[in-house]
Each structure stands twice: as C-alpha cells, then as structure tokens.
Amino acid sequence: MSNLLSAENLNGRLLFAIPKKGRLYEKCLEILSGADVQFKRQHRLDVALVQNLPIALVFLPAADIPRFVGEGNVDLGITGQDMVAEAGENVSSLISEELQLGFGKCSLQVQIPDPSLPANAQKTIKSVEDLVGKKIATSFDHLAGKYFAELDAKVTSARQLSGALSQGETLKTRIEYVGGSVEAACALGLADGIVDLVESGETMRACGLTPIADLLVSQAVLIKSKTPHSRSDTNLIQLITARIRGVIAASKYVLCQYNVQKKDLPQALEITPGRRAATVSPLEDADWNAVSSMVLKAQVATIMDKLEAIGASDILIVGINNCRV
Numbered sequence: 166m167s168n169l170l171s172a173e174n175l176n177g178r179l180l181f182a183i184p185k186k187g188r189l190y191e192k193c194l195e196i197l198s199g200a201d202v203q204f205k206r207q208h209r210l211d212v213a214l215v216q217n218l219p220i221a222l223v224f225l226p227a228a229d230i231p232r233f234v235g236e237g238n239v240d241l242g243i244t245g246q247d248m249v250a251e252a253g254e255n256v257s258s259l260i261s262e263e264l265q266l267g268f269g270k271c272s273l274q275v276q277i278p279d280p281s282l283p284a285n286a287q288k289t290i291k292s293v294e295d296l297v298g299k300k301i302a303t304s305f306d307h308l309a310g311k312y313f314a315e316l317d318a319k320v321t322s323a324r325q326l327s328g329a330l331s332q333g334e335t336l337k338t339r340i341e342y343v344g345g346s347v348e349a350a351c352a353l354g355l356a357d358g359i360v361d362l363v364e365s366g367e368t369m370r371a372c373g374l375t376p377i378a379d380l381l382v383s384q385a386v387l388i389k390s391k392t393p394h395s396r397s398d399t400n401l402i403q404l405i406t407a408r409i410r411g412v413i414a415a416s417k418y419v420l421c422q423y424n425v426q427k428k429d430l431p432q433a434l435e436i437t438p439g440r441r442a443a444t445v446s447p448l449e450d451a452d453w454n455a456v457s458s459m460v461l462k463a464q465v466a467t468i469m470d471k472l473e474a475i476g477a478s479d480i481l482i483v484g485i486n487n488c489r490v
C-alpha cells in the first residue's frame with residue numbers, strides 16, 4: 166500500500182491531527198507510542214498512515230488544528246487550549262475538549278519592559294491601563310485584540326468621565342501581529358508591550374520583561390469535532406481517547422504498596438484513598454493488612470512520610486507503564 170496522500174488512501178480512516186513541530190511535537194509522539202499507534206512519517210510528508218489501526222495522522226501547525234477539527238476536516242486533534250481560544254468563538258464552539266493532557270502548560274500574559282531595571286528607568290508604562298492607546302506585539306492577535314478592546318472602552322469612559330478626554334475622543338490600542346520571537350519586539354522599538362506565552366519565565370527575564378496581566382492558562386488537549394463527519398468512527402474515537410487517557414494517567418500516577426496494622430487502616434486509607442478505592446488484602450499475620458493504591462507522582466514523598474508516621478511498613482512505590490482507569 167502506498168503511503169502517499171490521496172483520497173483513496175485516506176478512505177475509511179479516522180483523521181487525527183498532530184502538531185507538525187514546536188513545543189508539543191515530541192510529547193505527542195510519546196503519547197502515540199504509548200497508545201500503540203504505529204506509523205512511519207516519511208520525509209516531507211505531512212500525512213502518515215497508521216499501520217495497526219484505520220487512522221491517518223495529519224501533521225499540521227498547532228495553530229491550524231482547532232479550525233480543521235471544528236470544521237470536521239479531521240476527527241481528532243492535539244493542540245493547546247490557547248490555540249483553541251485564539252481560533253475564536255466561531256471555531257471553539259464547534260469543538261469539544263476530550264482530555265487535558267498535562268503537558269504544554271503555559272500562560273498567556275501581557276508583558277512590558279521591567280520598570281525596576283535601570284535601562285527602563287525612563288519608561289512610564291507600569292500597568293495595562295498605561296498601555297491603552299499604545300502598541301502591542303503578539304502572535305495572539307485575536308485574544309490580545311479582544312482583551313485590549315474591552316480595556317480601551319473601560320479606560321476611555323473613565324477618562325471621559327474625569328474630563329481627561331472629551332466625549333467624542335476614544336482610545337484605541339494597536340495590535341501588531343508577529344509570527345515568532347515576540348519577546349524581542351519592545352527592545353526593537355516595535356511595541357510598548359507584548360502578549361506572549363510564558364512557562365518558566367526565562368525568555369521573559371532574559372529580555373528584561375515583566376508580566377502585568379494574565380489572559381489565560383493553557384495546556385495541551387485532545388479535541389474532537391462536535392459535528393462529526395460521516396467518516397468518523399465513534400468507537401475508534403473512544404478507543405483512542407481511552408488509550409491516551411491511560412497513557413496520561415500512567416505518567417501522572419504510581420502504585421503505592423505497603424503493610425499496615427488493621428487498627429491503623431482507616432488513617433492509612435485517608436492518606437492513600439486511591440482513585441476509586443484502595444485495594445486492601447489480608448496478610449498471614451492477622452493483625453496486618455497489605456494496601457495497594459494509586460497515588461499522584463508529585464505527592465509521593467509526602468505520602469510516604471505520612472504513612473511512616475502512622476506506623477506503616479514495607480512501603481514500595483512502583484512505576485506504572487500504562488493503565489486504564
């Protein structure tokens with residue numbers, strides 16, 4: 166079978182959009198591998214036919230995935246919540262968020278040259294209100310436009326009321342679209358402030374910027390079209406969603422196993438209640454139970470401290486390769 170993009174090859178296949186590059190790409194490949202979605206992506210081809218399932222992966226820019234999913238050109242997709250919001254109400258209302266994937270976590274913030282830095286001592290902008298009527302650079306022109314349009318209206322009416330503006334005068338913040346390296350815009354004199362994504366804050370600090378407002382927080386999500394195409398196989402969508410949910414849960418949880426005296430069991434189960442319930446088994450010693458429970462990886466150290474403090478012993482933490490929960 167040829168792997169070339171043709172209607173014939175895609176016929177009968179579920180179309181699943183994956184970011185073709187960038188911050189989400191590697192994590193998406195890990196998830197597909199964990200979900201046993203087997204494929205080979207040929208050089209220069211943005212479509213890969215899955216070998217063991219009737220699925221075709223379509224590699225697209227993360228920003229385009231909400232529109233393709235919303236309009237039903239593809240059935241499923243992975244992208245950021247920020248991209249769904251940026252695509253606007255007309256698109257986001259056609260999409261349902263199936264799963265939050267726990268990676269690609271970031272915030273969309275308004276940033277300005279940090280006024281506490283000596284280099285910016287002359288700058289008068291300290292708040293978002295100070296940016297009204299000025300210039301903003303961003304790749305998120307829809308969200309930034311919406312945010313500043315509301316702020317423009319608020320500040321205009323406040324200044325009209327105070328007499329700082331006449332009734333006919335209005336303030337309008339200019340939103341300049343830039344495709345990348347937004348953080349350089351203020352230093353280059355292109356803008357007075359920016360709206361950009363922040364994760365660790367390293368890029369922002371390296372550019373002498375500081376945040377003054379949050380527009381949204383985002384993470385990668387699995388999205389589905391609300392109006393499925395006739396090609397869409399609901400059972401296959403459910404199967405893929407369940408597999409990906411299992412891969413995500415396995416990366417977040419570990420199995421905590423320990424022995425505890427029966428008298429201390431109620432306390433122990435408060436510490437490790439499990440996702441549905443902990444598994445409690447009898448031991449040869451009638452005064453003791455063995456407990457097995459899924460716990461969040463991020464809480465393991467605290468949970469072990471607490472179990473030890475109530476007298477639990479033989480506490481083991483076991484990694485989970487994959488799961489269905």
Ligand SMILES: Nc1ncnc2c1ncn2[C@@H]1O[C@H](COP(=O)(O)OP(=O)(O)OP(=O)(O)O)[C@@H](O)[C@H]1O
Nearest residue numbers: 186187188189227245247248269270271362364383
């Ligand atoms: N610093 C970050 N940390 C975590 N997630 C991020 C970060 N930057 C972006 N993301 C997430 O990844 C998505 C894609 O961003 P990315 O910058 O990789 O896009 P791209 O434009 O497709 O790639 P590139 O920047 O390579 O052109 C964003 O919409 C956001 O959800």
Ligand SMILES: O=P(O)(O)OC[C@H]1O[C@H](OP(=O)(O)OP(=O)(O)O)[C@H](O)[C@@H]1O
Nearest residue numbers: 345346347362363364365366367368369
């Ligand atoms: O807070 P940090 O951890 O430093 O991450 C934030 C940076 O990451 C993103 O850009 P990316 O590096 O993906 O490249 P881009 O500017 O080309 O979009 C974002 O636009 C910031 O520049």
